[in-house]
Amino acid sequence: MKKNAASTILITLCSSLFVLAACGAAATVETAGSSDESPPTTNSSTAEETTTSAANSSNGPGDWVTTDDQLTNFQPTSEGSVIPDPTSGSQLIVTFPAGFAPCAGGRAMATETADAVVISIEVGVHQNVAAMTCPAGTDEHQLILPLAADVGDRALSIDGAS
Numbered sequence: 429m430k431k432n433a434a435s436t437i438l439i440t441l442c443s444s445l446f447v448l449a450a451c452g453a454a455a456t457v458e459t460a461g462s463s464d465e466s467p468p469t470t471n472s473s474t475a476e477e478t479t480t481s482a483a484n485s486s487n488g489p490g491d492w493v494t495t496d497d498q499l500t501n502f503q504p505t506s507e508g509s510v511i512p513d514p515t516s517g518s519q520l521i522v523t524f525p526a527g528f529a530p531c532a533g534g535r536a537m538a539t540e541t542a543d544a545v546v547i548s549i550e551v552g553v554h555q556n557v558a559a560m561t562c563p564a565g566t567d568e569h570q571l572i573l574p575l576a577a578d579v580g581d582r583a584l585s586i587d588g589a590s
Contacts, residue, residue: 489518489540489576495526495533495569499552502535510547510573510584517578522571526551529569531562536571544583545575 508524522536534551554560 489538489574492535492537493571493573494535495571496530496554498555499533499535500555502550502552504548504550504587505534506549506586508547508549508586510545510586512579512584513572517580518575520545520547520573520575520579520584522547522549522573524549524551524569525566526569527553528563528565528567530554531557531560532567534569534571536573538573538575539587540576540582542582544585545579546585546587547573548587 505524508522510520510522513519513521520538524534524536526532526534532551532553534549536547536549539546539548
């Protein structure tokens with residue numbers, strides 16, 4: 429009897445891990461820039477984080493970079509963080525909370541001056557969210573945001589009133 433209970437628990441645990449692994453690979457990766465300069469884009473999503481790269485699409489400095497082109501109803505937020513991309517001085521890594529992909533996501537844009545880079549972040553929902561089954565709660569989303577010039581010693585900040 430104890431062998432059957434242990435087997436049942438092990439099978440249930442393995443099945444749960446399989447379902448969690450399958451759910452973590454559902455997000456879309458978007459990119460901005462020239463496609464012959466960067467390696468192929470890979471989906472780096474997990475159940476906890478959605479990453480969007482700005483290295484391979486038509487978005488450039490000063491343009492909105494989004495986690496999903498089908499988002500709508502954007503609302504500004506000041507929640508999040510911004511750091512220089514350690515692989516490129518002319519890119520930033522912007523992280524912010526929003527609902528789970530693909531139901532929700534966000535976009536970011538940089539406004540640059542000689543002394544500062546101000547990041548505007550907006551969160552939105554998928555245009556068909558009413559027809560989707562979406563989990564409650566929030567997820568960390570991350571974008572790679574291109575700049576017109578290297579960050580250098582410019583101050584970085586987030587503006588929630590875009």
